[in-house]
Amino acid sequence: MQYDLAIIGSGIVGLGHAWAAARRGYSVAIFEANPRPEGASIRNFGMIWPIGQPAGSARELSLRNQQLWRELGKAADFPVETCGSVFLAHYEDEMQVLKEFAGSACSRDLDLKLLSPAETLQHLPAANPNGLVGGLYSRTECRVHPPTAITSIVSCLSDLPNVDLHFETPVVRVHDGSIQSVEGKSWSADRVVIASGAYFKHLFPKQHRDQQFKICKLQMMLTVPQPEQWKLGPHMASGLTLRHYSAFDICPTLTQVRQRVATTMPELDRYGIHVMASSTPNGELILGDSHEYGDDIEPFDKEEIDQLILREIHKVLQIPQTSIARRWAGIYAKHPQAMYCVKEIKPRTYLVNGFGGNGMTLSLAVSESVIEQLEDIKNLEIPENSF
Structure with a gap:
């Protein structure tokens, strides 16, 4: 043929x-x-x-x-x-990065809105109000x-x-x-x-x-279905996620965020952990994730990584059903530059x-x-x- x-x-x-x-x-x-x-x-x-x-x-x-x-x-x-996304800031330096990003020329082709703590809870009611400084909503x-x-x-x-x-x-x-x-x-x-x-x-x-190419392994989880009346709404990303996406590299205060995490929570850097959440049509939440590269990748998942992800998720989100129904690893190839x-x-x-x-x-x-x-x-x- x-x-x-x-x-x-x-x-x-x-x-x-x-x-x-x-x-x-x-x-x-x-x-x-x-x-x-x-x-x-x-x-x-x-x-x-x-x-x-x-x-x-x-x-x-x-x-x-x-x-x-x-x-x-x-x-x-x-x-x-089209669900949009919310970045949550539970530290002042994270909020400053969000302000720098939203005010830069690099975000002009996005539909963004900086949020006060009260506005953040309106857009993402599941956000943990304890220590919440604000957020950034993208449509x-x-x-x-x-x-x-x-x-x-x-x-x-x-x-x-x-x-x-x-x-x-x-x-x-x-x-x-x-x-x-x-x-x-x-x-x-x-x-x-x-x-x-x-x-x-x-x-x-x-x-x-x-x-x-680098091979990267990620550990991810799926919760049981949440109560029918409970909705996450937009994608959620925490302040930790600012370290992961290169779009935020233009923000001067990102260096401070990275230094704080490296000093106070080095275990997150060790496993490349930042936390995000998204809904499924059945009402579950997809939670993650971690990043292990090259020789650090093993065929077995690490319970420590899952527990660190859940620890950080609970800092930023209030989820009714926290039981985990599935766990898996994703593996992808990444170009170095x-x-x-x-x-x-x-x-x-x-x-x-x-x-x-x-x-x-x-x-x-x-x-x-x-x-x-x-x-x-x-x-x-x-x-x-x-x-």
Whole structure:
């Protein structure tokens, strides 16, 4: 079988490329070793998170990405909720960072409002009022339920006449447009996108190593359903989260926040812990998370990490049902400098990876930008693009 585009990997990056190509009329094949998508794309908060992206290209992509999620939600029949987000400040230095960010030119393309303690509780009634200094509300952020969204996208693509899905088909070789499976079957494509996420050691390991991707492991949890009358509302991020997203690096007081945490709570830095929460359609809360990199990653989760996350969650949120129904680890690949990487690694074969924790926030827009440069898919080369 001959395709215009073959994609290795069925996470949101691979699915994004498939959707962008299929809606332009290209013939597309997706190859996935597992029976279904099982990686980081179904193991996250479901946050579409422009506020965390630095101003410039990344922010522009994130805002376009939101539009594409809404279009894809309609096409694949899953909800995309514009829920907004609230950053909580329980320390004066955290509130100062929020003021610096909201007052900077880097936030002009966001719809932000600084909040007093009383206003914060109006926007996020679950916020812990003890020690609450204020907050920052952003109307921009969206929410999907990752397992539902990814399953719906796969189903939508499977119904398209120009898309073939090859699940349970481990690919062992890609060369000059030829794709070969472990069972000896072969297919051909004019272009091949390698979107293998954290599992990049199976195909082109040297080319992936050349990009110096880091593997990151996150521990996350899901509560039991909350009472029906109780709602979290917007995404929640605590002041600890300011340390994690590069959008806030422009704020002078962020150094003070980092120094305070490093001095008073070094255990949080040890495991890269900051705390966020998001709701699911069934009324549960997704809680997290931690960040362990490279040689620090073990196959076993650490109860200490979960307890530290819960400790910090309870400082900033008042949750009626705190029992944990599920725990899991997400693993993703992160580029050491760029927000993502698109690179031709062999003729007609392209590596698209390294999104870190920004896959849900950037990948649809990046996929669109790649496919847009393939108007003549058999002749036009894709320029490398990373920032």
